[in-house]
Amino acid sequence: MTTYGTIPTTSSSPPSTPNLVYISRVKNKVRAGLGTRQPWKTMLDPRSFGIPIxxxxxxxxxxINVPYFRVNYAMVALLILFLSLLWHPISLIVFLLLMALWLFLYFLRDQPLLLYGHVIDDRIIVVVMTxxxxxxxxxxxxxxxxxxxVAVGVVVVVAHAVFRKTEDLFLDEEVTGLVHNGGAAA
Structure with missing residues (x-):
């Protein structure tokens, strides 16, 4: 029986290799996981800085700023730590292994972390991982x-949090843990 001129019902393209599917899935997860951070343009906008009165x-x-920019702050602190270890190869290898743990437990999770049936808060994960x-x-x-x-990282994060104005942030009560009573944030 000939099937000339018919449209095949199954795809004749070869199945993609498992490695390519895995790499694609990891890339999507990285984009989605790091998507929870705030845009760097928002964080570093020069017009949004001022001395508190x-x-x-x-x-x-x-x-307000620490919960809002928590992923950005964690990335900045880890970058400072990474740069400090460039001249210590063993420490750098250990740090890279720990970064994989950070990625798995904090940056790339798309669901809450469950431990013995209890949801673990992101703040607890950050403190324990730190x-x-x-x-x-x-x-x-x-x-x-x-x-x-670590000291430089804390100073950088606190300095940014103090000098970054909060009026232009799109605050979410779940993110900040604050309830707004109609008043503007400081």
């Missing part, structure tokens, strides 16, 4: 570099 205004900015990362890296004999990098 009071200490309470500075604290209010920190309380302590674990610093503790494991301290075992690699790069103590001074690590402590200086």
């Amino acid at each position: 009071t200490l309470s205004q500075a604290m209010s900015r920190v309380r 302590i674990f990362t610093v503790a494991v890296l301290l075992l690699t004999d790069a103590t001074v570099n690590i402590l200086v990098a």
Whole structure:
């Protein structure tokens, strides 16, 4: 029986290799996972910086900016830590392994982390991963570099959070944990 002129019902193209499918899935997951960060253009907009007038205004900015830019801040702190380890190859290898753990547990998750049937909050994951990362890296004999990098990272994050105005942020009560009573944020 001949089938000339008929339209085939199945695809005649060869199935894509598992490696290409896996790479495509990882690329999509990276885009989706890092999509939870705020745009760098929003974070670093020069018009959005100003000196706080009071200490309470500075604290209010920190309380709003830290949850809002938490993924960006984690990326900045990890970049500072990475740069401090460039001259310590063993520490750098350990750090890269820890980065894989960060990617898996924090940056690329698309569902909440469940542990024994309980949802683990992102803030707890960040604190535990930070302590674990610093503790494991301290075992690699790069103590001074690590402590200086952590201190510089904290200073950079807090300085940005204090000087970044919050009026132009699109706040979500779930993200910040704040409830707005009709008033403008500091």
